[in-house]
Amino acid sequence: MELYLIRHGIAQERTANIKDEERVLTKEGRQKTEKISQRLVNLGLHFDLIVTSSLARARQTAEILSAAGLSSQIEESHHLTPDGNIDNWVKQWLEPRNYAPNTRLAVVGHEPNLSQWAEILLWGEVKAGLVLKKAGMIGIKLPEIGSPLGCSQMFWLTQPKYLL
């Protein structure tokens, strides 16, 4: 099973007038995310499911990925918001589900969560050794049996500029 951790695209800046959870993608953020989605389609990628943070900038990113044809299934998870933690996420989304061996699951969320979660999956702890830019992606292969924490392998880490 493969997990694709995708950071949301470029969003509106934080201001006093707008709630963090309502910040949406900028025009540049939407266009770049659309181009990247198209490139992923051209590479032959398809997700069985996209799980997204419920914040607007992540939801919009997931919708763009879906509209490009990368997946017809989107679900929201509050464990993917900036204050989420990987243990709760794994308990709700990985452990109880009987995914087929070749399932590809995309997760759309925020930094520093995603790069830290990747480190926990690969190495069991956080060292801030990974750089994940907006609309960038990390590809991780989960072990067939047992906990994925500390036992997974990374096969892809890309910034958007390498996909455009």
Add this chain to the structure above:
Amino acid sequence: MELYLIRHGIAQERTANIKDEERVLTKEGRQKTEKISQRLVNLGLHFDLIVTSSLARARQTAEILSAAGLSSQIEESHHLTPDGNIDNWVKQWLEPRNYAPNTRLAVVGHEPNLSQWAEILLWGEVKAGLVLKKAGMIGIKLPEIGSPLGCSQMFWLTQPKYLL
């Protein structure tokens, strides 16, 4: 300063009739490495120096990268052969040299060395958490001061298929 760890392309199989250090790239290995080199040029990449393992399959890979225009400088290092170790390599190639801050150094070598060295640079230890296919690449940002071991950051890990 950025370090690009590049695994050699697809080479001849091991047989009793050919020494390991003399195995050369197959036709497919050369063609794929040429295509990848061209894609890296198109992405705007350029290396100040390519340091390569002295084994034929690595040297050939370095020559293809250079011929595509990625660097005019190639040097060989016996610390990059399969029995090399990162401490010796860092002592000879990083510590005594006064690289400019934006230097991009490419290193052409073998597995499992390269993915293990990346882990040591990021993490300080090896956990076998990275997958690096033939002609794949890992991009690492080294800290401006101090030892890079355990203090570097990865910004790119790609398999060749994502560059073609």
